[in-house]
Amino acid sequence: MSVVGVDVGSLTCFIGVARTGGIETIANEYSDRCTPAYVSMSEKTRAIGVSAKNQCITNLKNTFSCFKRFIGRQFDDPLVQKELTDYPKPYTVAPSPSGGILLQARYMGEVHSFTPEQITAMLLTKIKETAENNLKTKVVDVVVSVPTFFTDVERRAMMDSCLIGGLNCLKLMNDSTAVSLAYGIYKQDLPAENEKPRNVIFVDIGYSTTQVAAVAFNKGKLKMLAVESDPCLGGRDFDKVLVDYFVDDFKTRYKLDVRSNLKAYMRLTQECEKLKKLMSANSTNIPLNIECFMNDKDVTGKMDRAKFEELSEGLIEKARTLFTKMKNECKDVYSVEIVGGSSRIPSLKNMVTEIFGKEPSTTLNADEAVARGCALQCAILSPTFRVRDFSIVDTQPYPITLCWQGGVENDSSLEVFPRFHQIPFSKMLTFYRKEPFQLEARYTSPEIVPHKDSLIGCFNIQKVTPAANGESAKVKVKVRVNSHGIFSVMSATQTEQLEDDGKEEENMDVDTEKKADATPTAEAQVNGETPMQTDQTGENKTGEKSEGGEDAKKEEGKDDKDAKKATKKKVKKTELPVEELVPQLPPEEILRLVEKEGEMMMQDKLEKERCDAKNAVEEYVYEMRDKIANVLAQFIKEEDAEKFGSLLTQTEDWLYDEGDDQLKQVYIDKLKELKKHGSPVEDRYREHCERPIAFEELGKSITHIRKFLDLVANKDEKYDHIETGDVDKVKKCLNEKSEWYEKNMNAQNQLKLFENPTVLASQIMSTKKSLDSVCNPIINKPKPKVEPPKEEKKENKEGNKDGQKDSAAGEKSANNSAESEAKPESKQEMEVD
The missing domain is CATH 2.60.34.10 (Substrate Binding Domain Of DNAk; Chain A, domain 1)
Structure with missing residues (x-):
């Protein structure tokens, strides 16, 4: 049974797994433990994760991100409208007939509408595939994280997404609870059973939300005391402060209306996120440069930490109110643990110290703590894993x-x-x-x-x-x-x-x-x-x-x-x-969406196979063009090289013209046609490299057998036990193989490199094997063993008296032996040391 925990964030996802060595966060196909929460649609396939994020500018209108904010909500929800106003989406967000939310994109040549639950299911499908590739086993049971402030309808929607994505969610785990569990399992200084419980504050500052939880730890037990959260306070809110500043700055200095160009706005958002991360580690001025930003203009700017904190004063005060509220609810604080991707902002760290009176601790990985906690919970629920006994008492936030x-x-x-x-x-x-x-x-x-x-x-x-x-x-x-x-x-x-x-x-x-x-x-x-x-x-x-x-x-x-x-x-x-x-999808609707997701997965698989076939043709064209001009030049006639090179050029032109979008079988046939010309050349080159080695090995066997025959002819006592018939058999086989060896070697030496060989390396090695199988058993036949002559018994040279004693002793021994055979065998006791 696989043990997988998934942290599904607004911007990124992490996958934790439990193995024999403990809990670890696995990497995706790009060797990155962080999988972006992006889904991109194209004419024939979908891209999910890293490949989708790479298309967020080039395929802007068909790439979904931050869709977690819409799950389980209605279009007229004030939070949804605020989301669309404050954080413009490159894709179309429209109301459904029932008042829900539809995300629209062009897919398979048509405009398709997807619910946020469907898009989330696509992301979970990618996570499932990544986990299966890493674990080499099927993944079904998982524990998935959700924000603590998620309401009943949002939790039901997440459960629907898991079902559509082919996952059995054993538990929807609150982010704060997951972090607390990871902390409790790894922390060694928890109080003993007879000691007073220790209250730990967990501050989780994510990309879009901030959650603060008070947890009481006792021996082998954690109890959630209180949880406070602010869904509109996260890293992207600090990014927006920078974006708004530079939008006004560029409007003044460059006369550019950034908000009118969505692609420029998205590029500025990405650069501001990078700038924020740099300011967390540097207090000096940090430059911002974007080439060909808008209207073919390059733009520049700068920002320092002091100015940034001044611009973010409203957000900082919002965080202060949240932290103070938790401080009032939990008086006795033992320590404060800070996690989350945006927890590295210095002003927020300093505020934690100021309000709680404790220096924030970073025991856990700030980005991966939630995924590890979910994996631990999955291990606790799994019958195949044994985890240190730990009791979790979670709470209802509302x-x-x-x-x-x-x-x-x-x-x-x-x-x-x-x-x-x-x-x-x-x-x-x-x-x-x-x-x-x-x-x-x-x-x-x-x-x-x-x-x-x-x-x-x-x-x-x-x-x-x-x-x-x-x-x-x-x-x-x-x-x-x-x-x-x-x-x-x-x-x-x-x-x-x-x-x-x-x-x-x-x-x-x-x-x-x-x-x-x-x-x-x-x-x-x-x-x-x-x-x-x-x-x-x-x-x-x-x-x-x-x-x-x-x-x-x-x-x-x-x-x-x-x-x-x-x-x-x-x-x-x-x-x-x-x-x-x-407000939950009915079973028949979930079944329909499961079937639709299966169809899209099959389409992705077919498209991948088609693209792989096309790439194989393109790769072969470039590879052979280089080889026939270098390493294969001596193994192909000049006129044949010109014809083959012309065919490769035609194929390349075809690939970028009418061959750009063909069926998989068309590419397979095209590659087969090219290999008819290229494979013989490659075979001659390969034989040229392998044949001398094979001839050398056969020559060594022939030389070894000839030495054996010379020793036999000189009557070497080492081989005097070998019969004449066997020696004649070796001579006959040697003569046949030697003649074949000399004939084929001479014939091959007469040929040019671009001509087909008369003998293959495999045939030479087969001849050697045949020669060895006949001759080696005879050559290595061991001599028969000669038994040494038996020593005669020494006569008794002592006197008659001693002889009589020996005779009497012999008779006594014989009598004892007879008595021993007559009596039943008795059981003896032994002392074992």
Whole structure:
């Protein structure tokens, strides 16, 4: 199972993987660990990543970037309109018939419209391909990062993008949580179990957003305490300060209206981003030079850090407010960790020290921390990896309120998940109804939610029927915020109490709780969790706690007294269908987009193969033109070289004319035609290099065998064991191969280099192999072993007395041996040292 974590940023992406050696960030096909979040469309294919970013100027109107800002949003969203106004897009952004967003570009000769979810899925497809090429295995399960401030609808949209891109997202992980996990795993000075938890502030300054989180670390556990974010405060906002300055400067000095030329505006944006990075390391004046910028004019400018900070005063104060807010929420700060691509701005670093009173630490890689944290989370979720035990308690950034129909207005809603409530977590709510009803989930405080609509979704509880006595039925509804941070109604169950008639009923559970009398106007009795015992998924294991008014409490007291006298009841449970009305793509639409993405991937593959075939022809033309003028000049006739050179020139002209856009097979046939003329020349050159070596090897074998025959003729005792028949066999084989060797060598020496050889190097080596296989076994035949003569037994020269003793000893030994054979073998004990 692959273990992959993906940091999908507004401008760049990073891929973290877990391997035996630990967590690492992998590189793409350009050996770069940073993959740009760019998607470019062309007439026949798509470019994604580095190749797409390289086209952001040449293929300006068909290259998408910063599309993450549009995912899960409507066209009339104020944030979307601000995005289009403050950061002009080179591509067309239009509303969809349903009010969503469509990104338009020319593809396959037509103008196509894509949703932000589709473009994000294309980027994820590229990330998946990069990971598979690096890991040499199929990648399906991943953990994907999202900004902490992402709302429910944006998280659902990201999940849809993962499905379209062929990925199974195990968890949508908040950026701040991912950074905290990476820090917690690698940091060695976390408190022991009996020590006080340490609060660490994480400041993540990205390309488009800034997020600040307070995290409490204890032994093997991290708990998110609070998270604050500003979606419109990031590196590109500081870039815009520089862009606006130079736009006004060039208008004054060069009379150029940069905003009227989108290509010039994009080039200026790129140069300002580079200038900002240089000012982070230098306090002196930094020049800005752009050649042929606009109207064939070259422009120059300069900027220093002091002037830049003066221009960015509004943004710096915005960051100060955000940091101060977090400081007030988390008093006891142990350390401050700063990450993010834009965290290198000196003024922001200094502000962190000023407000939190701690020098910002850079334990983690500022750019890759999120991807590494996601990979760690994927490793924790994977059954194939063993990771140091670490518990993660994440939180819900916005409070969620549930509303229901009818009844008294003041009692028709309840905040089920307050701000910074632990997730994932489930709660059970109890309603009394006679008919189907609807629940509506909203964010409690719309002013802190960076989305125009506070509505999360509507949930219809269907097939609710009155109780047997005609009164309202008891309906238990389970609501949950899952590990992705998405709210949903998990289930709805109608319960009905029946008196015990002594007979066994199927599918009925015993419930000793007495149902309270409910009038038709009674709205709902909402039961929350008792936060004493919760399992790992946040499920409530204890009894429910009533949160009704005083009447409900009095009635509950009566119920407690009556419950003792109540007879045993049986409870019949009926699962009720729940219809979700949430802003998410339906399954059939996702299936259609998956098929469309598959078709585009196949088109990309076919186009790549076509381009590779074309490039092969072009490469062969340039290669052979150079060779026939140099290394191959002696191996081709002069008139043939002229004809071949003319054919190469014609092919080159054809490639840049009518052959520029042909089918793959046309290029294959064209290359085959060229090789008919070029391959024989290359073969002659190759044979010229290999044949002398082959003749030399065969000559060595012949010389070795001749020496053997000379030694045999001189009756060398080393070979006197070899039979005459075998020697004759060696002589015969040697004569045949020697004659073949001399004949072919003489014939080949008579030929010129541009003529085809009479014998190939492979034939020479085959002849050598045949000669060796016949002669070497005979030459290397070992002499038979001669056994030494047996020594005669020495006679006993001692006296008769000694002879008798030896005889007696021999008889005794023989008797002992016989007794040993007669007795069964006994088991001996041994001491092992």
